[in-house]
Amino acid sequence: MNEQTNTTTVWMCDKCQKALMSQKVKVRYLEGNFEVELLKCPECNMVFIGEDLALGKILEVEKSLEDK
Template sequence: MSQFSFVEATDWQCAACNQPLEATKVQVTYLKSAFHVELMTCPKCGFTLIPEDLAVGKMLEVEQLLEDK
């Protein structure tokens, strides 16, 4: 698994725009903290694919660290 970004060839397309996704630098925010990550995004509407391994991996870890007790 890539350690630094989630740019990868993917079969996913944006259902609304019928566009193939493109690697885009996006800002992810959670509890007042902002992070810049490259993710596959619809070039038309900006809808971003967050792969499962990111959501339950690094992103979850970051969320847990940011979360209040």
Template sequence: MKINKDEKTPWICDKCNKELELKQVKVRYLGGNFEVELMQCPECKMVIINEDLALGKMLEVEKGLEDK
């Protein structure tokens, strides 16, 4: 069997054993509401918040609220 290096390993929910899907998810953080595209379990709705989002957009929101 030949492995294609371009194929990515799917993210699997540890609780439900379902493959995560990329979905628009409503996020509430520090009193602010916004929608972002995240990997989400189709069954239990748990999401993965990647490092870029946690250290990028969410950090921006946090700093913006601290400055007020």
């Protein structure tokens, strides 16, 4: 499961054939708006979210926003 660390990954954008880069990305849920560093395609801006992130930190933030 070492496909994604915070800054690098072997995954690349299939359409643009570009390596992903860590950049500030806007995310939002309910009343919450944040800017976080995420991996994205520098060309088409498609953002990569791995399983660990989705079921880890993101889920945690979702739950805490829901209970606010």
